[in-house]
Amino acid sequence: MDMYSFSNEANSVKGIPVNDSESSLGTAVHGQQVEPDRYQATVCSITKQSLNIGTWNVRTLFQSGKLDNVKLEMTRLKVNILGICETRWTGSGEFNSDNFKVRYSGGVKHERGITMILDRENAKSLLGWWALSDRVMLIKLKGKQIDLIIIQVYAPTTASSEEEIDEFYDTLEKAKTQCKSTDVTVIMGDLNAKVGNEADGETVGKFGLGTQNERGGKCVQWCKANEYVLTNTWYEQHPRKLWTWLSPGNDFKNQIDYIAIKKRYRCAIKHSKAYPGADCGSDHNPVICELKVKLKTIKKGKTTPRMDYSALLKKNKPFEKNMRFNVLEDQGSAKWETFKEALVSVAKELIPKRDKKSKSKWMTNEILDRMRSSQQFYNRGSSEYKQASKGIRKKCREAKEIWLNEQCEEIERHKTNEPGTMYRKIKEVTGFKGCSSTGYTRSRNREVLMEKDKILEHWTEYIGELFADYRGNKPEIRKAIEGPKILTSEVRGASQ
Known part of the structure; x- marks a missing residue:
């Protein structure tokens, strides 16, 4: 039998074959009452x-x-x-x-x-x-x-x-x-x-x-x-x-x-x-x-906004003056949590958030208006439509060329003083998206995992087994709980 073939033979409730002209044991009546509403009850x-x-x-x-x-x-x-x-x-x-x-x-x-x-x-x-x-x-x-x-x-x-x-x-x-x-x-x-x-x-x-x-x-x-x-x-x-x-x-x-x-x-x-x-x-x-379907929003963790750290290099950001060194001086032994809280609070006050940018940074409203106006041509084979489409493609090439020249000039300006900004601009221009992904991984039994929580659980299990310590008698390691004090001059020098 062909893999795509299947039987349409109707059977009664007790497995007795029936045809269209002859109903058995109330099959036809049951089909009239149940079948039309069967799918409707599901969705x-x-x-x-x-x-x-x-x-x-x-x-x-x-x-x-x-x-x-x-x-x-x-x-x-x-x-x-x-x-x-x-x-x-x-x-x-x-x-x-x-x-x-x-x-x-x-x-x-x-x-x-x-x-x-x-x-x-x-x-x-x-x-x-x-x-x-x-x-x-x-x-x-x-x-x-x-x-x-x-x-x-x-x-x-x-x-x-x-x-x-x-x-x-x-x-x-x-x-x-x-x-x-x-x-x-x-x-x-x-x-x-x-x-x-x-x-x-x-x-x-x-x-x-x-x-x-x-x-x-x-x-x-x-x-x-x-x-x-x-x-x-x-x-x-x-x-x-x-x-x-x-x-x-x-x-x-x-x-x-x-x-x-x-x-x-x-x-x-x-x-x-x-x-x-x-x-x-x-x-x-x-x-x-x-x-007709209702989707459910998946709750995600709170995301931290990306900061524009290039603002620290500008003279008009008095980061050092606002740094709360007195917090460290009041502490007999500077603790990491205290230092982190002081640093983060000052950063939130002075460092601006990085703006979200659209994918096509060179796109203009003029080009979008041309795209909207091209919808008025019913005949897509007409010379008017072809001319409009050709004009849109030309405008896109010109706008992208202008944007690329501006970005290259900005990269040249940041080449000596701001290398971080320079590399970020290079990624934007080249369209670098980082590592590619196929959206899935396979479990130990070769099962496909697509859901993020299952993928996280799989990698947690793998990392746990990879770094598990199965030694019987583990050597005793003495840790220096109290290290040397962090000097105010060290913090001041690192923040400059």
Whole structure:
């Protein structure tokens, strides 16, 4: 039997086969009373709050101003979580960009790549994430009653080999192993498959677009075997809100981007459709759905604001005069807690907090206004739209070039007197993000750990075993509890 095939044979309560024309032991009546409300009792009765999630193939984010354009569209369309295909970023990691949290997974070359962008409020519910490859990544969010798992995918195109297709579905199966049966699981992205406009069981609705192709058949088989519903084929929409990809030359419009949800929670979807009005210079339209689910904010520890220590080098900051040396003089033996409290209190008074800066520091309001005005062009193949897009790209390059020249001049000024500020500026200019991360680690039994508390528990156990002292008779070490006194002149010299 094929791995994607399954039986639709109906059975009675006692295991007696029945057919559509003949009911046995009240099976039909029981189905009429129970089945329609079965899914509704799982999600819809729990919450009335909703979440807007979407997927969009933007063709590339490896272009000046493209990320800002996508964030602008997210804000306008009120999208809380957006999965992006074909970002063309390398490596994997995470960073903050204005009021958004970005998690990305790419390859070695500037090809393929996927990204998840979360707004500030819903990012507080993020339990963990897992970058499996440059085609599949997973995020997990904490829910009030039920957790939410979103798997963003970018399937190989029709020009790819069967080996690449099989590898993609194997990676998707690996991601699915992290999903519990009780989790609300959503799979979305550019599947590069046409499922057609003919209803197929509970997987494909009759409001799709076009005719099913070979890749679409394989996609439907996988969804059937794993009980997923392709949501944007189940809602009757205007034809322009069905297609998600426009072929070169504007000859054909196809539906190849989908949002699929576990069949058990299909009633949690309020609507699912494409938005042809969104614009970022891509030949794809975003697919957005409204999901009825309530997320829970994860409480985090209090963060310490970053201080701008370069202010200590300026003459107008009388740090030394405000240092409370009398605290040390009153103490017979200077204690560390007393010294730390005096130092921190003075630092809070005199050292300013470091300002939070946006990701694209060179972005101007003029460019953002041009991006908004380009949405008025309905025909994306018109010469006016192409001219507007070309103008936006040119303005982005010019603004970034001006900003880079200013930063290089500032680096030259700090080269001799403020090396710390110089290296920080170099990191800003080069876009250095520190160590890359795939968002997960493996436990001792090779289990994938994504949640931060579980990862912390795993490393605590590992470090404890690594530095454990199993010696029977331990040597006695005499410690000098009382060291030499800290002189006021030493503290004064260190603070200068």
